[in-house]
Amino acid sequence: MAGVTIYQVAREAGVSPSTVSNFLNGRPERMLPQTRSRVAAAIDKLGYRPNRAARQLRTGQNQVIGLVVPSVANPFWGSFARMLERAALADGYRVLLCNSERDPERERGYLDELWADGIRGVVLCSSLPSLEHVLPLVDAGLSLVAFDRTAQAGDPAALVNISVDNVVGAHLATAHLLQLGHRRIAFVSGSLRSVNRRDRFRGFTQAFEEAELDPAGAVVWSGGAEQEPYGDLDAAELGRKAARELLAAPDRPTAIVAINDMCALGVSAGIRDAGLAVGGDVSVVGFDDIVLADLAAPPLTTVRQPIAEMAAAAFQHLRSRINAPETGPSQSLLMRPELVVRASTGPAPRE
Structure with missing residues (x-):
């Protein structure tokens, strides 16, 4: 029923409007259980x-926060939303979820x-x-x-940025492959326009430089991602397409670093499509450690984000x-990732 008021609820329940107000505002001690x-x-x-x-105008508080994620099609964002909601509910807040596709x-x-609905706090996950x-x-x-997302020039003065150290994470992934003897390593990303993706690519190239290898010799696959500038939709299909194109080249890579786990799972499917073995003929590393990573065949080597700690923070x-x-200037909180080695990576195959 549209436009129902607390006065109608009061008449239906046979109580006063103030009793309904007490119920709605969490003051049950002021009424009997049957009431x-x-x-x-x-x-x-x-x-x-x-x-x-209207309640905010009366009480000065709104126990709801907003959460804007790129797309819950990526299980990482579904897990983050669940963890954030858990932290919020423990403190009496609820969460409204929106998918922005960046x-x-x-x-x-x-x-x-x-804002129009009285919500005064939002966690924004676009990484623009x-x-x-x-x-x-x-x-x-x-x-x-x-x-x-890390702090950028032109950010609002009171902004808080919270992120895993994407540079360190991609460096861990790439250094792992280099230690296994791989030299022809591809970086599969889609577009590199978002802050987190740029940082992951920077970690990838840094690992080459520290190994005294020329990062210009690595293969960077973006898939001509101008049509879908941030690469969040259909990440698995993007990875599969990348593998198909990379493995058709005469000097194909022996290892692939994918921008996230969904992309890495697509890469793995593309490797199998080509009749090759994941972790044997071509090694694959993802990023995020979503629940599907350990369930893949073979299980996916990936970079784990401390998602529960980041959501709570x-x-x-x-x-x-x-x-x-007015709690002070902007802040940036970086959390350290962890490399989780599973069967999707192995020594570089002999020539």
Whole structure:
């Protein structure tokens, strides 16, 4: 039923509007158990939904935060959303989830709607180099935590950036392959326009330089990703396409570093399509350590992000900014990744 008010709920339950208000605002000690049951039954029957913006005007608080991720088609973002929600629920907050596909206009549209609904804190996971499209909302008072992104020139003064050290992670992955004797190593990414992807590519090239090898000799596969500039959609298919093209070359790579695990799983499928063995003929390393990584055949070597710790930190920093907006200048929190070696990598095959 549209437009149901607390007065209608009160009439249905046979109580006063203030009793309904106490129920909605978490003050059950002010009523008898049977009264709580009647109010709950009336709310269910009438389909009443509290107006969060109106409640914020009355109480000065809104126990809801926003979460904007690129796409939950990548299980990493689904896991992050679950971990963030766990941290938020433990402190009495709820989470509204939006998928932006790293589209600045779509991000701004979601943030406008969240702001209009009285939500004053958002975790933004786009990793875009510029946040200019959301600056008006930040200037108006929106508290923002940027996830999977390091500080960039032009960032808002009070922004908090939280990320794994993507440079270190990609360096660990590439150095592992170099130690196994691989020299023809491909980096499969899609576009390199986002901050996290640029950092992973930087770690890849640094590993070559530290081994006194020319990174210009490595193969970088972007797949002509101008049509889908950030490479989050259909990452597995992107990896499969990359493997198909790379393995058709006369001097094919013996190892592939993929931008994330979903891409790496697609690469592995493409290697099998070519009649080759993953971890034997061609080694593969992913990034994220999603739940599917250990279930793959063979299990995927990958770079593990401390996702539970990062989600908890994102919520705690966001809550602090919401409760005390003037808490100081911007901050960047980098967490160290971990290389998890499984059967998708092995020694470089002999020529």
